[in-house]
Amino acid sequence: MPDLSSTATRTQQIAFIDTHTGGEPTRIIWELPEVLQGRTLPEKLHDFRQRFDHYRRAIVCEPRGSDVMVGALVTDPIQDGSTAGVIFFNNVGYLGMCGHGSIGVAVALQHAQRIGTGRLRLDTPVGTVELELHDQHHVSVHNVPSYRYLKQVEVVLDDQLSVHGDVAWGGNWFFICEDHELDVHLDNVQALTDRAWQIRHRLKELNITGENGAEIDHIELLGAPSDPRHADGKNFVLCPGGAYDRSPCGTGTSAKIACLAADNALAPGQVYRQESIVGSRFDVSYSRLDNQQIQPVIRGSAFVNAEGRIILDPQDLFGLGIG
Numbered sequence: 162m163p164d165l166s167s168t169a170t171r172t173q174q175i176a177f178i179d180t181h182t183g184g185e186p187t188r189i190i191w192e193l194p195e196v197l198q199g200r201t202l203p204e205k206l207h208d209f210r211q212r213f214d215h216y217r218r219a220i221v222c223e224p225r226g227s228d229v230m231v232g233a234l235v236t237d238p239i240q241d242g243s244t245a246g247v248i249f250f251n252n253v254g255y256l257g258m259c260g261h262g263s264i265g266v267a268v269a270l271q272h273a274q275r276i277g278t279g280r281l282r283l284d285t286p287v288g289t290v291e292l293e294l295h296d297q298h299h300v301s302v303h304n305v306p307s308y309r310y311l312k313q314v315e316v317v318l319d320d321q322l323s324v325h326g327d328v329a330w331g332g333n334w335f336f337i338c339e340d341h342e343l344d345v346h347l348d349n350v351q352a353l354t355d356r357a358w359q360i361r362h363r364l365k366e367l368n369i370t371g372e373n374g375a376e377i378d379h380i381e382l383l384g385a386p387s388d389p390r391h392a393d394g395k396n397f398v399l400c401p402g403g404a405y406d407r408s409p410c411g412t413g414t415s416a417k418i419a420c421l422a423a424d425n426a427l428a429p430g431q432v433y434r435q436e437s438i439v440g441s442r443f444d445v446s447y448s449r450l451d452n453q454q455i456q457p458v459i460r461g462s463a464f465v466n467a468e469g470r471i472i473l474d475p476q477d478l479f480g481l482g483i484g
Contacts, residue, residue: 172474175220178272179467180265183441184407187265187463188220189233191273194473202239202286206248206255209234215481217250219473222482228252228404233262235270239284244276246284252484253402257287258332260411260443260459264300267292268463287332298462302411306454307331307419307447310372318359326360331415331457334371335398336364337381345384345395347438350405353382357399381413392436408461409437414445415457422447422455 178189193216199205209217221230236246247266249256256262263283270276271294278294291303311328314336318324326338341356343349357380364370364377371377378401386392398406398413406413414435421427427447435443447455473480 172472175216175471175473177220177469177471178269178465180269180463180465182261182264182408182461182463183437183443184439185231185261185437186229186407187231187233187259187262187269188226189235189266189269190220191235193234197236200239202236202246202248202284205236205246206286209248209250210255217255218482218484219480220471220482221250222252222484224479224483225471226252226482228402229407231256231259231262233259233266235266236284238282240282240289242282243284243289244281245270248286251400251402252404255286256333256401258285258290258305258412260302260304260332260413260415261406261408261461261463263290263292263302263411264459264461265463267294267300268298269465271297272465272468285332298464299460300463301458301460304411304415304457304459305332306450306452307415307457308454309416309420309423311369312420312423314369316360316363316367316369318363324360327416327420328369328371328377329416329419330371331417331419332412333379333416334375334377335379335381335413335416336360336369336377337383337413337417337420339383341382343382343384345382345397345438347440350397350438353397353438354399354403354405357382357397357405358403361399379410379413381410381417383417386434386436387440392434392442394433395436395438397438405438407437407439408441409435409443411443411459411461414443414459418445418447418457419455422449
C-alpha cells in the first residue's frame, strides 16, 4: 500500500488544469513539489522516473485519476526559441510524445494566459514539436519525424488467427493492423481490447520490436469510418496501460500516415481524416523529409474542463494513488 508519509511530512498541493482532446483526458501540471535535475528533457524524465515516480501515480492513478488519464508536466524550455518543455506520463509509465496531450497543453497554456494564439514550440523527450494555436480550442501539431520501420509483419495468435501489421514510429511505437477481423465500433470495445492485448503480448513473445529493440507498446486496429463523407478511416488504439484512446491518437495517426506515405497512398499535403472509436476526428497531412521520413501535421481541438489543486495529505493511505 502506498505510504505518502515516507515521501512528505506535510500536506502538499499541486496545481492542475484538466483538458480533453476528442474525448481523451490530459491533466496538465505546472510544477512538482520537487525540482527535476537535468539539462535535457530525457535527463529530466529520467530523474522524474527514478526519484519522483510517486507523483506520477498520485496525479493520474485512482482515486484522483483513472487508467485513461494522461499527465503532462510542463517544464521550462530546453531549446532556444521554445515556449516550454513537457513530459507526458500515464498509469504505467512515461510517453515519448503525445499528440492529443500536446493539443491539450496548448489550450491549457492559453487558458492560463501564458500564451496567445499563434505558433509555439514544445520540447519533448523525443524532440521539439511546433504547434499553432488557431483559436481557443483548435491546434495544429507539427509532430516529430515519423516513419514505417517494418511492413506487414505476420503474427499468429493463440487461436491461430493470423494477423498482419506495419511497425511504425509517430512519437511512440505502433503495430498497425487492419485484418484483425473485428468491427471497429464503440459497442465492440471489449473484444477490440482483448484482440489488441493478445497482439501486443504475442509481439513480445516473438521479439518483434521497433528500431533498436524498442518495445512496441501501442496497438492500432483500423476499420471503416462511420460515415465516409466525414472521415477516411477509423482506429482503435490500445495504450500501454491497457486503456483505449478516446481520441484518434496523434502519434498513432502520425504512424498511420507514415505507412500511407511509404505506400504512395497519400500525397504530400493531402488531408487524411482520422476518426476515433468514440467519433472524434483529427485532420492530418504531411510533408516529406530528406531521409525517407515524413513530417505529420495534426489538427484537432481540446477543451478545458476542470482546474484546481491536488492535495497530498501524509495521512491519506491512498494519497500516492492505487497501483
